Amino acid sequence: MPHWVEACDRDDVEPEDVIRFDHDGRTFAIYRAPDDRYYATEGLCTHEEAHLADGLVMDHIIECPKHNGRFDYRTGAAQGAPVCINLKTYPVKLEAGKVMIDLA
Amino acid sequence: MVIIGAGKAGARAPISLREHGWKGRITLIGEEPLAPYDRPPLSKAAMTAAEEPAPVFLLDDELLQALDVTFIANATATDIDRAEKEVVLADGRRIPYQKLLIATGARARRLALPGAERALMLRDFHESVALRAACAPGRSVAIIGGGFIGLELAASASQRGCKVTVIEAQPRILMRGVTEAVARRIAARHEAAGVVLLTGIGVERIEADAVVLSDGRRIPAEIVIAGIGAAPAVALAEASGLALDNGIACDVEMRTSDPDIYAAGDCCSFPHGLYGGRRLRLEAWRSAQDQAAVAAENMLGGHRQFTAVPWFWSDQYELNLQIAGLPSDGVSSCTRPMKDDAFIEFHLDGEGRLVGASGIGRGNAIARDIKLAEMLIAKGARPDQAALAHPDVALRGLLK
Numbered sequence: 001m002p003h004w005v006e007a008c009d010r011d012d013v014e015p016e017d018v019i020r021f022d023h024d025g026r027t028f029a030i031y032r033a034p035d036d037r038y039y040a041t042e043g044l045c046t047h048e049e050a051h052l053a054d055g056l057v058m059d060h061i062i063e064c065p066k067h068n069g070r071f072d073y074r075t076g077a078a079q080g081a082p083v084c085i086n087l088k089t090y091p092v093k094l095e096a097g098k099v100m101i102d103l104a
Numbered sequence: 105m106v107i108i109g110a111g112k113a114g115a116r117a118p119i120s121l122r123e124h125g126w127k128g129r130i131t132l133i134g135e136e137p138l139a140p141y142d143r144p145p146l147s148k149a150a151m152t153a154a155e156e157p158a159p160v161f162l163l164d165d166e167l168l169q170a171l172d173v174t175f176i177a178n179a180t181a182t183d184i185d186r187a188e189k190e191v192v193l194a195d196g197r198r199i200p201y202q203k204l205l206i207a208t209g210a211r212a213r214r215l216a217l218p219g220a221e222r223a224l225m226l227r228d229f230h231e232s233v234a235l236r237a238a239c240a241p242g243r244s245v246a247i248i249g250g251g252f253i254g255l256e257l258a259a260s261a262s263q264r265g266c267k268v269t270v271i272e273a274q275p276r277i278l279m280r281g282v283t284e285a286v287a288r289r290i291a292a293r294h295e296a297a298g299v300v301l302l303t304g305i306g307v308e309r310i311e312a313d314a315v316v317l318s319d320g321r322r323i324p325a326e327i328v329i330a331g332i333g334a335a336p337a338v339a340l341a342e343a344s345g346l347a348l349d350n351g352i353a354c355d356v357e358m359r360t361s362d363p364d365i366y367a368a369g370d371c372c373s374f375p376h377g378l379y380g381g382r383r384l385r386l387e388a389w390r391s392a393q394d395q396a397a398v399a400a401e402n403m404l405g406g407h408r409q410f411t412a413v414p415w416f417w418s419d420q421y422e423l424n425l426q427i428a429g430l431p432s433d434g435v436s437s438c439t440r441p442m443k444d445d446a447f448i449e450f451h452l453d454g455e456g457r458l459v460g461a462s463g464i465g466r467g468n469a470i471a472r473d474i475k476l477a478e479m480l481i482a483k484g485a486r487p488d489q490a491a492l493a494h495p496d497v498a499l500r501g502l503l504k
């Protein structure tokens with residue numbers, strides 16, 4: 001069963017940027033790619049749990065603010081040392097100007 | 105392929121060798137008993153952990169196996185027989201190589217004064233475990249040296265409830281590579297935590313229960329720690345006749361004076377393309393990793409150059425400091441004030457080119473803008489100073 005929750009307004013995230021979204025004791029990162037597609041991943045780096053939303057989005061990469069670990073936020077794939085564990089990703093849809101993510 | 109030194113650079117090299125298609129043998133030789141682990145936590149999380157900490161492994165048994173790396177622990181390489189192309193270990197074993205990477209890192213400098221044997225030092229995991237145990241709540245701790253390791257240990261020890269005094273011979277803490285404004289912010293935070301910072305004063309000797317300063321003052325100290333910097337570990341390179349120059353002398357492709365031998369990390373110096381080919385030796389985590397990646401590619405016949413912008417961070421209390429580039433190359437600077445008392449100083453050379461950025465703030469406050477500054481430095485950009493200093497001007501815009 002999908003479990004869609006509203007994360008933010010579509011305009012809350014700038015293009016090629018990321019914001020943090022906390023829900024139910026968990027933290028997520030919501031991305032807006034340069035092509036205006038939206039993506040969502042778990043919010044903490046798999047290396048030492050830094051908030052990824054404090055990092056820099058470059059194209060389809062999020063770079064962790066702490067030790068510069070990199071992930072492809074579309075797939076969650078870790079891009080090499082120091083990060084080797086992939087990020088969990090969540091389905092995203094836009095509905096009436098809102099960014100919805102599926103936490104199921 | 106043989107790698108000597110199983111630290112940050114030594115751990116990265118096998119990963120890169122496999123990524124670039126090397127299918128043959130890889131041997132990793134390490135002097136320490138442990139598989140490669142991460143050093144930055146040793147002065148930070150490992151010191152303040154409630155339970156006795158475990159090493160944070162860079163390559164654990166599983167990864168070593170997946171990468172098909174033969175790891176030889178507890179093994180010191182004492183010589184390189186360059187004619188026969190063999191590494192000689194202390195116990196007489198000889199390991200043949202086709203290409204060799206030296207990643208022996210740096211060693212903590214020892215104090216040279218009476219009583220120095222009482223001073224604890226920090227470079228490896230076991231020393232960190234010993235320091236954590238020594239810095240029990242309530243103890244008086246004197247730290248000789250107000251550099252990064254000394255100050256991170258001061259922060260950790262004071263968080264553990266020790267009474268900490270830092271003694272620095274220079275007129276202020278962090279003289280090397282850190283601007284005065286950033287150093288002042290860090291000093292203030294330490295003082296707020298009750299750490300006593302004594303600057304511009306030397307140490308005469310260490311006694312059983314105190315450190316005696318050059319003006320005769322006695323600083324009571326149950327525990328004495330020396331954090332007076334590190335020297336490149338070059339004994340092996342020297343014994344094998346490789347060229348040295350503030351560490352093992354490499355070219356832009358991380359090759360030593362022997363075309364079959366490369367070096368990476370804290371042990372070597374190299375001409376940095378971004379800074380007019382000036383020879384630098386970096387003692388930084390990310391450089392060690394990136395240099396090893398470049399060396400590995402070149403060991404397989406590549407011709408990549410190491411041109412990454414130097415980058416370093418330090419965590420003390422809730423403060424995070426990050427430095428990109430070489431701030432000391434700047435002749436002018438401007439400051440961008442940020443939320444929550446954070447700030448970044450930008451350093452520009454005589455032609456207005458951005459050459460460094462130093463930032464400090466709580467948590468990750470400055471991380472993103474330091475990254476953007478790094479990208480501007482890499483591009484050789486000459487950004488407008490007023491724009492740099494204005495918190496509302498997005499740095500990303502200056503990149504375009």
Ligand SMILES: Cc1cc2nc3c(=O)[nH]c(=O)nc-3n(C[C@H](O)[C@H](O)[C@H](O)COP(=O)(O)OP(=O)(O)OC[C@H]3O[C@@H](n4cnc5c(N)ncnc54)[C@H](O)[C@@H]3O)c2cc1C
Nearest residue numbers: 109111112113135143144181208209369370387388389392
């Ligand atoms: C306590 C501490 C905190 C740090 N914090 C930070 C930080 O916050 N940010 C940052 O950017 N950097 C930090 N650093 C620096 C960073 O850890 C180093 O730059 C990095 O570890 C260098 O990697 P390396 O592979 O060159 O050397 P090392 O990691 O030192 O590894 C070298 C290894 O080679 C072994 N070795 C030496 N000689 C021989 C031999 N002849 N035969 C076999 N083995 C040998 C050594 O025992 C060691 O295990 C810190 C360092 C320390 C010690």
Ligand code: FES
Nearest residue numbers: 045047048064069
């Ligand atoms: S916490 Fe993200 S790279 Fe270390």
